Amino acid sequence: MNYTVNQEKMGQAAKALHERKIDLWLILTSEGSDPCLPLVTGVKTVGPGAFLIAANGARYAVCSSIDAQDIEESGLFQEVIKYSGGLEEALASLVQRLAPSRIALNYSKEEHLCDGLTLGCYRWLMQTLKDYTGEFLSSASFLTELRSIKTPEELRRIRQAIAVTLEIYEAVFQRLQVGMTEKQAGELFLTEMKERGVVNGLDRTLSMPMVLKENIAHRQPSDRVIEPGDLVIFDYSIEYEGYVSDIARTVYFLKEDEEDAPEDARFAFQAAYDAISAAQAALKPGAIGHEVDAVARQFLLERGMPEISHATGHQIGRETHDGGTLLGPRWDRYGQAPYGRIGENMVFTLEPTILPGKPPYILLEENLVVTAEGSEYLSERQKSLVLIRS
Structure with a gap:
């Protein structure tokens, strides 16, 4: 031990x-x-x-x-x-x-x-x-x-959890196909997890990630069939030596005559991507949780996106929601967590989600560590929609 x-x-x-x-x-x-x-x-x-x-x-x-x-x-x-x-x-x-x-x-x-x-x-x-x-x-x-201030060994384990998560994502994206159900897409993750000897960081079992063609919520994959023209969100965590990742990706399944996702989907993706960039610039020692949330929230509103319905980000470590300072709005349901001060070596997600409304739904979730001067990405960013051909 x-x-x-x-x-x-x-x-x-x-x-x-x-x-x-x-x-x-x-x-x-x-x-x-x-x-x-x-x-x-x-x-x-x-x-x-x-x-x-x-x-x-x-x-x-x-x-x-x-x-x-x-x-x-x-x-x-x-x-x-x-x-x-x-x-x-x-x-x-x-x-x-x-x-x-x-x-x-x-x-x-x-x-x-x-x-x-x-x-x-x-x-x-x-x-x-x-x-x-x-x-x-x-x-x-x-x-x-x-819980919040991570030690060198904790950071090493979190980095490794993130690396394995991204490796599994890459392998799964090579095998995704139109016509799969959400469950069948989720089973691809199980295969990759078994090969690497890891489990889901959310429940510490060999279980599927969230695969969401519609009804965007914290739920298990369903029997809904993925069709051409669908956006599908994957929200996924793995555990490595007691520490977890928490990374989400959005995938577009091309129609037969398409070479790229529709303009509105690309616009919404870019808005979410840029909102993360803006929040990352604000994520630094001494900042208050709700201040970082406000940056991403206002950014999306100014681009005509629906208001984020939850916090922009949360801490990860031993748990996918590790408590402490929350990058969230000053809503009663979050108590005092958004008023917490950000410190060096805290690890956060950034996930300013665009939920169904006028634009398409988009969820990008990255993991970052707070440094002495600001923050840096631990996960390699998703820079564009993942495209799967029919």
Whole structure:
């Protein structure tokens, strides 16, 4: 088992705790219940357990004796405390020994990926630490940052996921044909995934991407038949060593007498392409999420396109929607995510979608990393409609 990412993340966590004057981060878990565990520790417990990271960099695990071996062999913790009876006494004793003034716990109103402490576990913890006189506070601010700011190893894995995704797209486009159903087109991806030993990044199974001839939505491919003159959207992700891509492409199936897509389709494609270029120029450290969204949104409106019905972009990493700052409008449904500040080494999608209306529908989705001065594309851009001959 490779714990490089977890070593990096625990180091990030200790630094974040120190900067915020938080003494201790306590992650309570059973059966891997907290969604932060794959990112932070890389190990989990079957029985009740706790992982603790201190601002001085010290790391502790409290677990049953049957859970201890993997945790000890990971080499991630300076001290692994094994209990034989119950977790309560061992955890309370450790917290008393460390004597922290402030303890961060995984609860959040806004960010589900930071809300790993269930109500029952919270009540149990309050009873277990009833003699603790310090302060409890949410870990959401630094855990969101931990997910968002990618380490060198995380970036390497994301780059590889993107490279494999583009390779699969290229192979599939060579085999697409008029007359296929959406499902048959989706099955081409399954063949390529099997050959490369990868799975869909959305559900972590060998499943099809979204193949959308019409009814543009998050849905599985259907039995709709692709005909000459159809635009078809492919929205696809693969997982590589725990990290994912998220790339969409739009394909036009030529009629027999056509050499190129119709003018309105090409115009809409160029509008979406240029909107991504404009958003990329605005995607830089210090920018606010809704500011980047506004650039792409206004760009398309000025070209007579329908208003984008969702966010212009989102973060990717361990998940295709990795939380944190959202490149979205200031709509109630997005909460505080569009108000987040963009930082170096965050990885985003840009996907200013043109949905059915007067122009044809177009979805291009690229992946980018924020750099010290701006941002750069991780995915090779789709520069024109993919054309499939009848």
